[in-house]
Amino acid sequence: MKKAILGIYGIxxxxxxxxxxxxxxxxxFLIPLELPFPSPMGTILSSVMxxxxxxxxxxxxxxxxxxxxxxxxxxxxxALEKKLS
Amino acid sequence: xxxxxxxxxxxxxxxxxxxxxLIPPVAKCMRKKGIVGIDVHKVSKPEIPEMVGxxxxxxxxxxxxxxxxxxxxxAFPQILSFYLTVLIVALVGIxxxxxxxxxxxxxxLTALGGLPILALGTYNPRPTLPFVGVTRLHYIxxxxxxxxxxxxSNAMNMADPVNGCMSGSSSILFLTLxxxxxxxxxxxxxxxxxSCLGYxxxxxxxxxxxxxxxxxxxxxxSLGAAIGAIAILGQMEIVAVVAMMPQxxxxxxILTSVGRLFERRELPxxxxxxxxxxxxxxxxxxxxxxxxxxxxxxxxPMEERELALEFIKLTAFSSILALITAFFMVV
Numbered sequence: 001m002k003k004a005i006l007g008i009y010g011i012x013x014x015x016x017x018x019x020x021x022x023x024x025x026x027x028x029f030l031i032p033l034e035l036p037f038p039s040p041m042g043t044i045l046s047s048v049m050x051x052x053x054x055x056x057x058x059x060x061x062x063x064x065x066x067x068x069x070x071x072x073x074x075x076x077x078x079a080l081e082k083k084l085s
Numbered sequence: 086x087x088x089x090x091x092x093x094x095x096x097x098x099x100x101x102x103x104x105x106x107l108i109p110p111v112a113k114c115m116r117k118k119g120i121v122g123i124d125v126h127k128v129s130k131p132e133i134p135e136m137v138g139x140x141x142x143x144x145x146x147x148x149x150x151x152x153x154x155x156x157x158x159x160a161f162p163q164i165l166s167f168y169l170t171v172l173i174v175a176l177v178g179i180x181x182x183x184x185x186x187x188x189x190x191x192x193x194l195t196a197l198g199g200l201p202i203l204a205l206g207t208y209n210p211r212p213t214l215p216f217v218g219v220t221r222l223h224y225i226x227x228x229x230x231x232x233x234x235x236x237x238s239n240a241m242n243m244a245d246p247v248n249g250c251m252s253g254s255s256s257i258l259f260l261t262l263x264x265x266x267x268x269x270x271x272x273x274x275x276x277x278x279x280s281c282l283g284y285x286x287x288x289x290x291x292x293x294x295x296x297x298x299x300x301x302x303x304x305x306x307s308l309g310a311a312i313g314a315i316a317i318l319g320q321m322e323i324v325a326v327v328a329m330m331p332q333x334x335x336x337x338x339i340l341t342s343v344g345r346l347f348e349r350r351e352l353p354x355x356x357x358x359x360x361x362x363x364x365x366x367x368x369x370x371x372x373x374x375x376x377x378x379x380x381x382x383x384x385x386p387m388e389e390r391e392l393a394l395e396f397i398k399l400t401a402f403s404s405i406l407a408l409i410t411a412f413f414m415v416v
Contacts, residue, residue: 004384005395008377009402012330016406019327020215020413027217051225062337069338073375076383081369 004079007072015065022057030054089272092155093263093279100148100283107140108291112298120182122299126247126359126389133296136182138304141284142168142175145311148280156276162205163273167314169201174238174310178303188346195238198310199231202317212322213269215413233322234313240329240336241309242302246357246378247365249293250393251300254400255308256285258328261404262315265324265411274319281311294390321411328407331399335377342375357382364388 030053035046115121115134122135149164156164177194180186186194202208210226211219222229245251259282266275285308291298300308316325326333340346354372356379357365367382381387381395 002385005381008380008384008399012334012399012403012406015330016327016403016410020410023214023216026214031217065334066337066341069334069380070342070375073338073380073383076380077367077369080367080383084369 004076007076011065011068011072014068015061018064019061022061026054026057030057089156089275092152093276095155096148096152096276097279097283099151100144100280101287102283103144103147104140104284104287105290107144108137108287108298111140112137112291122301124248124296124299126357126365127295128359128361128363133299135299136179136301136303137291137298138288138300138302138307139175139179141288141304141307141311142172144284144287145171145280148283149276152276152280156273160273160276163207163318164277166201166205166207167277167311167318170198170234170314171307171311173201174198174234175303175307178301178306181302181306185348188348188351192235192239192346195306195310196231196235198234198238198314202230202234202314203227208317209320212320213414214323215410230317233317234310236333236336237313237316237325237329238306238309240332241312242305243336243339244332244377244396245300245305246376247294247389247393247396248296249289249390250378250396251305251308252285252289252292253393253397254332255312256282256289257397257400257404258312258325259285259315261328261407262312262319262321262325264408265321266319268408268411268415269319269321271319271321274315274321277311277315277318281308281315284308294393323414324407324411327410328400328404330403330406331377331396338375338377360386365392 030050033046033050035042035049037045112134115136120135121132124131124133145168149168153164174195181191208226208230210223211221213219241251241255244254259278263275263278263282266278288300292300312325312329316322352374354368354370356368356373356376358368359365364386365382366386367379377396378392381392
């Protein structure tokens with residue numbers, strides 16, 4: 001298999017590993033997170049905060065994935081252009 | 086779990102056999118009616134019967150009816166909601182094939198496929214995540230069901246660049262969901278996944294290089310919806326996300342590189358080009374969308390058959406990662 005194609009597998013593997021790490025981070029830090037208001041309102045606000053932080057983590061993961069993919073793609077295209085010219 | 090193996094195997098056999106028998110006459114009928122597509126990645130540009138994916142709801146009904154006699158009554162609502170989801174999305178696909186839906190209308194209509202699952206209440210708003218365990222998403226989860234169906238169906242629809250690519254990768258995805266169902270003890274999901282696997286394998290036989298049939302949007306959208314529905318009903322959301330990483334990556338980068346929702350015919354430039362020696366090259370134009378096929382071809386220009394195989398191999402790789410993820414959900 002060509003080395004350049006192996007890079008795509010590498011991206012998939014890296015993205016998967018990062019996803020697992022983020023899940024561990026969520027378990028250790030995000031889920032136990034509570035606002036210091038011991039009331040029903042405080043519980044709701046804590047849940048909302050955890051949800052938003054979870055979504056933020058997921059979006060950061062997606063953004064990182066996109067950046068990694070695009071970076072690698074344009075490197076491949078540049079190499080292809082060089083080869084064709 | 087053993088008790089569900091018999092109905093699931095029956096459904097698999099019924100699905101594969103009915104698809105194998107039904108596709109040739111349907112393809113003949115499509116050709117007769119002039120419903121054909123041009124195989125753009127071949128120098129001779131042959132005309133291939135389109136919309137053969139219309140057989141999916143039919144063969145799925147045969148398979149599920151066969152399996153239904155052997156499963157407990159409690160499974161009926163889940164099976165019904167699954168079938169209705171596939172049927173709604175297939176109808177959207179038929180509309181798209183015949184009339185051509187707009188770039189905003191298609192995702193919106195495919196999202197309607199999530200309604201049967203919501204209406205019949207066959208979902209569990211407590212998805213299991215690896216390491217995290219069971220989570221409670223009582224408000225967000227129902228809202229995300231239509232979105233999930235829209236994402237999986239449109240991601241599969243966008244990941245159908247060459248002969249056999251979508252049918253081959255969906256076969257692997259259904260196999261992965263079936264194996265994960267066994268590992269996680271999801272009996273109904275096993276029946277659904279094997280019913281779809283039978284269809285996808287028989288479809289691959291006809292759709293592989295050189296394709297004798299095209300699935301059309303009806304096929305790719307409804308197969309994608311089936312993957313999404315199995316993931317939701319079988320509580321294997323994260324497994325499906327990991328297995329579908331190549332398709333998600335493809336759809337995501339196409340959308341972000343173009344910067345908006347669009348239809349294929351609106352593209353200013355194609356992401357790939359074919360040479361006279363039947364090899365496909367990646368376009369070096371900045372205006373062309375970034376697709377996974379273009380990425381693979383940027384690494385190495387290749388023939389259509391090799392490209393489809395590479396796409397399928399990537400799906401197989403992500404499916405292995407998905408099965409490892411399922412293992413982390415068990416432990």
